[in-house]
Amino acid sequence: xxxxxxxxxxxxxxxKRLVKHETIDLIDASGRTLAGNIIAPIDVPxxxxxxxxxxxxxxxxxSDPQSGITLSQRVTAGSVAGELEPATAARIFTGAxxxxxxxxVVMQEHCEEAGGAVRILKxxxxxxxxxxxxxxxxxxxxxxxxxxxxRSQDLGLAASLGISRVGVYRxxxxxxxxxxxxxREPGDDLQPGQIYNSNxxxxxxxxxxxxxxxxxxxxxxxxxxxxRQMMIQAASEADVVITSGGVSVxxxxxxxxxxxxxxxxxxxxxxxxxxxxxxxxxxxxxxFIGLPGNPVSxxxxxxxxxxxxxxxxxxxxxxxxxxxxxxxxxxKKGSQREDxxxxxxxxxGVELFPNQSSGVLFSTSWGDGLVRQSVGRDIQTGNLVDYxxxxxxx
Amino acid sequence: xxxxxxxxxxxxxxxKRLVKHETIDLIDASGRTLAGNIIAPIDVPxxxxxxxxxxxxxxxxxSDPQSGITLSQRVTAGSVAGELEPATAARIFTGAxxxxxxxxVVMQEHCEEAGGAVRILKxxxxxxxxxxxxxxxxxxxxxxxxxxxxRSQDLGLAASLGISRVGVYRxxxxxxxxxxxxxREPGDDLQPGQIYNSNxxxxxxxxxxxxxxxxxxxxxxxxxxxxRQMMIQAASEADVVITSGGVSVxxxxxxxxxxxxxxxxxxxxxxxxxxxxxxxxxxxxxxFIGLPGNPVSxxxxxxxxxxxxxxxxxxxxxxxxxxxxxxxxxxKKGSQREDxxxxxxxxxGVELFPNQSSGVLFSTSWGDGLVRQSVGRDIQTGNLVDYxxxxxxx
Numbered sequence: 001x002x003x004x005x006x007x008x009x010x011x012x013x014x015x016k017r018l019v020k021h022e023t024i025d026l027i028d029a030s031g032r033t034l035a036g037n038i039i040a041p042i043d044v045p046x047x048x049x050x051x052x053x054x055x056x057x058x059x060x061x062x063s064d065p066q067s068g069i070t071l072s073q074r075v076t077a078g079s080v081a082g083e084l085e086p087a088t089a090a091r092i093f094t095g096a097x098x099x100x101x102x103x104x105v106v107m108q109e110h111c112e113e114a115g116g117a118v119r120i121l122k123x124x125x126x127x128x129x130x131x132x133x134x135x136x137x138x139x140x141x142x143x144x145x146x147x148x149x150x151r152s153q154d155l156g157l158a159a160s161l162g163i164s165r166v167g168v169y170r171x172x173x174x175x176x177x178x179x180x181x182x183x184r185e186p187g188d189d190l191q192p193g194q195i196y197n198s199n200x201x202x203x204x205x206x207x208x209x210x211x212x213x214x215x216x217x218x219x220x221x222x223x224x225x226x227x228r229q230m231m232i233q234a235a236s237e238a239d240v241v242i243t244s245g246g247v248s249v250x251x252x253x254x255x256x257x258x259x260x261x262x263x264x265x266x267x268x269x270x271x272x273x274x275x276x277x278x279x280x281x282x283x284x285x286x287x288f289i290g291l292p293g294n295p296v297s298x299x300x301x302x303x304x305x306x307x308x309x310x311x312x313x314x315x316x317x318x319x320x321x322x323x324x325x326x327x328x329x330x331x332k333k334g335s336q337r338e339d340x341x342x343x344x345x346x347x348x349g350v351e352l353f354p355n356q357s358s359g360v361l362f363s364t365s366w367g368d369g370l371v372r373q374s375v376g377r378d379i380q381t382g383n384l385v386d387y388x389x390x391x392x393x394x
Numbered sequence: 395x396x397x398x399x400x401x402x403x404x405x406x407x408x409x410k411r412l413v414k415h416e417t418i419d420l421i422d423a424s425g426r427t428l429a430g431n432i433i434a435p436i437d438v439p440x441x442x443x444x445x446x447x448x449x450x451x452x453x454x455x456x457s458d459p460q461s462g463i464t465l466s467q468r469v470t471a472g473s474v475a476g477e478l479e480p481a482t483a484a485r486i487f488t489g490a491x492x493x494x495x496x497x498x499v500v501m502q503e504h505c506e507e508a509g510g511a512v513r514i515l516k517x518x519x520x521x522x523x524x525x526x527x528x529x530x531x532x533x534x535x536x537x538x539x540x541x542x543x544x545r546s547q548d549l550g551l552a553a554s555l556g557i558s559r560v561g562v563y564r565x566x567x568x569x570x571x572x573x574x575x576x577x578r579e580p581g582d583d584l585q586p587g588q589i590y591n592s593n594x595x596x597x598x599x600x601x602x603x604x605x606x607x608x609x610x611x612x613x614x615x616x617x618x619x620x621x622r623q624m625m626i627q628a629a630s631e632a633d634v635v636i637t638s639g640g641v642s643v644x645x646x647x648x649x650x651x652x653x654x655x656x657x658x659x660x661x662x663x664x665x666x667x668x669x670x671x672x673x674x675x676x677x678x679x680x681x682f683i684g685l686p687g688n689p690v691s692x693x694x695x696x697x698x699x700x701x702x703x704x705x706x707x708x709x710x711x712x713x714x715x716x717x718x719x720x721x722x723x724x725x726k727k728g729s730q731r732e733d734x735x736x737x738x739x740x741x742x743g744v745e746l747f748p749n750q751s752s753g754v755l756f757s758t759s760w761g762d763g764l765v766r767q768s769v770g771r772d773i774q775t776g777n778l779v780d781y782x783x784x785x786x787x788x
Contacts (some may be wrong), residue, residue: 044589077574193441193472195438325719
């Protein structure tokens with residue numbers, strides 16, 4: 001059996017970026033993946049500016065609190081400052097450009113203004129309260145990296161550099177399909193032997209949250225030709241095809257035969273729980289991922305095993321997630337597989353959902369993350385464990 | 395000065411849900427906030443079904459591995475099972491309904507089928523491999539709570555219950571405006587004294603990521619009448635008005651006078667760093683939040699102080715974020731304010747961005763989270779500190 005890390009590494013080793021780049025408006029780039037480094041085209045700030053509301057002076061002029069300094073100009077944010085005349089001060093406001101000649105800004109609380117002059121009651125150090133040109137960023141510096149997914153602060157940073165258009169990778173198109181004659185859509189009536197299709201909703205929602213474009217194929221009947229037709233269409237429309245169900249060894253599972261006939265399929269034995277079975281291959285030249293049928297297994301394998309691969313296909317450079325340490329409030333025997341326990345964080349540690357069966361989707365909804373239990377390692381109350389809040393998979 | 399927690403509590407105490415509910419398709423409900431509890435309308439699974447591919451029998455019939463049991467039916471997922479005839483077995487597949495009368499499923503690996511009969515080589519416990527009706531959820535059980543933001547697994551869970559439409563709160567409309575004659579849009583040329591408007595991009599992107607509808611007011615000129623007109627329009631179109639800049643004590647800041655004249659404004663002294671100044675009030679009957687002008691201060695106050703309030707206005711019941719413990723790889727003196735340090739997690743702990751000035755937006759983009767440093771508490775290398783990965787603010 002492959003360990004979880006071996007499975008992830010094998011998938012990543014087989015991955016390549018599947019999407020070309022396109023140039024889009026910065027304001028639309030949230031969550032998108034950068035197709036190239038962003039280099040600062042300007043200094044930030046572009047000129048020395050005042051960090052305070054106050055008075056800009058030559059330091060040497062401010063030593064005597066008794067003598068007022070004549071005010072020669074007034075500089076507001078956005079206005080253009082002239083050179084500071086000798087032995088004068090400029091009224092200045094936060095963010096305004098410091099006039100040439102001035103080397104210090106005195107905050108207004110330490111000044112007294114009267115009759116067109118200002119008295120400096122408390123002189124700061126020379127150079128105080130000035131934000132220097134380029135102190136945030138200097139021209140030519142790399143600020144954002146190819147393969148990075150853009151967050152709100154990254155958009156803000158790019159905007160601060162005057163960048164209005166960015167090169168990103170086109171959104172990865174992921175075809176989602178389920179198989180199973182027993183599956184009904186929510187809203188329909190359930191007949192004996194049928195269950196509602198929860199995987200479609202969960203998978204679509206999660207893949208869309210990751211920024212992928214979804215090609216929703218719906219449900220294929222348990223019939224080789226129906227599965228075959230749907231698979232060909234999915235491969236023609238999407239970059240990657242993902243199914244849930246249909247890849248176990250049971251004779252009613254047609255997916256693996258169809259994928260094998262249209263490309264190749266490997267059934268992987270991964271030491272993960274929940275998670276069996278997992279299949280990887282290709283169909284009509286497109287990567288194929290076959291997730292299990294049980295909803296919790298789908299959820300866990302999608303987050304833990306498929307996610308890094310899909311992000312790699314999207315051109316994301318760092319696909320790892322980082323666990324944090326938490327105190328276990330439960331006992332759990334280790335098993336022969338790496339176990340992803342559904343838990344909930346409290347002020348004292350993480351609680352275990354009582355029923356860890358892979359059919360119990362409520363366990364994922366009840367909690368806020370997973371505890372990763374290593375192969376063969378027992379967990380006892382009070383142990384530090386590896387906790388993965390669902391948010392880290394975003 | 396208010397502590398950060400006092401400020402958050404004061405805002406929450408003044409908050410109320412500002413949006414009515416609406417009913418939408420489940421598939422569109424990702425990230426939306428539930429307007430009522432969801433109660434299971436059915437049992438899940440709706441009937442006893444097989445957890446394995448194998449043979450369904452009466453336990454008593456399986457005790458003799460030498461005698462074959464006649465196969466009387468074949469039950470696939472989605473098909474309707476008849477009652478199991480006495481002393482016979484049913485071929486059964488994962489997910490298929492267990493025939494009435496059968497009480498045990500034997501996995502196919504422990505059976506031998508030949509000539510229309512099956513021999514049980516290894517009999518499991520009575521009741522094995524059957525997923526019982528209602529074992530996941532039973533009719534009437536509360537599964538999702540009013541005020542909860544829906545994640546992919548929650549959509550899957552609702553779908554598994556046959557629910558195709560859900561009651562959620564309409565998206566909160568948040569008007570975003572900046573003030574400052576010095577602000578230029580990315581893509582435009584920068585004149586002396588001007589800087590690019592980064593706050594607009596960062597705020598819009600972050601608020602949209604939280605699921606709010608954005609009313610983008612752009613930039614108001616530093617002119618009382620311009621600010622006034624824009625403020626009136628923002629309040630008429632949105633549920634909440636947020637500005638960046640314009641609420642400090644400087645005489646060029648018109649926002650506070652305008653808001654005061656159209657409603658009320660309090661300048662809050664919050665012991666947060668970065669973060670000064672922060673204003674709260676109302677304008678034409680709508681809540682008003684005045685964030686600072688410095689981009690890092692905007693980012694931190696938006697995440698830490700404004701976020702819980704905005705989510706409360708959206709009808710979200712739990713607005714808290716939970717820090718995790720991390721090892722500091724840096725020394726930092728404590729100050730009189732709660733300090734939100736921009737950091738980056740590594741395998742060994744969290745590293746500090748060298749320049750913690752509130753003007754340096756790159757510090758937020760460089761890292762992946764914040765360390766919360768309590769008032770007056772020094773941090774030394776090796777200390778455990780409160781780390782807030784940016785993901786927890788999602």
